[in-house]
Amino acid sequence: MRRDSETAASPRPRPSLAWDEGCVLAVDQRALPHDYRLLRLETVDQLVDTITSLAVRGAPAIGLAGALGVALSAHRHTSDGRTDEASVKADAARLSAARPTAVNLAWAVRRAVGRLADGPQAVLAEAMTMLEEDAAVNRAAVVRAADLVQSLVPDRPVRILTHCNTGRLATAAVGTALGAIIELHGRGRVAEVLVDETRPLLQGARLTAWELGEAGVPHRLCVDSAAAAAMARGMVDCVLVGADRIAANGDVANKIGTYGLAVAAARHGLPFVVVAPESSWDRELADGSGIVVEERDPGEVTGFAGASVAPAGAAVFNPAFDVTPADLVTAIVSEARVFRPQGSPGTSDLREVPA
């Protein structure tokens, strides 16, 4: 695995993932914001590690990485025009199992494997189609979400609170909730973004603050536990977040801490809006009780960047996600629609956004 470094001081907007001469190129999100580093991934093992270590992260991005991983495997297991499909399917199973919560990973891997019979080039073509679709779909969702937020706060620029990272790094190129924030900024409709640092891996502090700085969007970083106080002080007009998996009734799995934001938003009568493509819905799940929540390494909580912050051997509870019940969600916005769960807050005065 080769790393090509650039300084974060001269980052150039680039897709978070690409295929290059039989390898997968990926921005190493662990190195940001201080080092803009491209990983050149040559094996499925490297790709699995990249997903499990969150070098590549974000529900849509890990799905695309999984699909490119299947293409990598199909090329590696093809010789003299014959593909060892059993070996590719074994690799696909490892890619799918790399992280359990985001629906995108298993779905994208399945879709890439579906083209295996037509050979490695067809698998790669399917993965590249998914990359293009992701950009187009999220672009439409971002515009629809910006329209909705503007209809919720029609008279002035909006003060938004967001959690984790849902920008172009987390997708093929456009982002979801953060894409909508950048779209609103382009319309002159953002007063300020409060960015939750998002413990324990600090996707907000490291990635969202970096993306908003690149885009010139006014923002302030806050510790996760300051979010409810900011709402209580009247500093927030709307909460905007992404999703990893959405059950058929609108229950939303997202980064740990999202549920607390929804409770606080409901307490303060603030819109709580989720932005996610239709592919983030899991319609086979009636509600969120069936969503598998990834538990991660205790070391992520007991230390950071090599510095220990807890007593040796301290027991840890480290779920990577939580599930927000639909009745706390004002709206879920995709490329196709604005979904308003039954009984959710603020829906009575939620003006329908033109299709």
Ligand SMILES: CSC[C@H]1O[C@H](OP(=O)(O)O)[C@H](O)[C@@H]1O
């Ligand atoms: C558009 S990214 C969606 C989602 O994925 C993130 O999780 P992670 O950083 O663990 O991959 C976070 O929950 C985002 O909201």
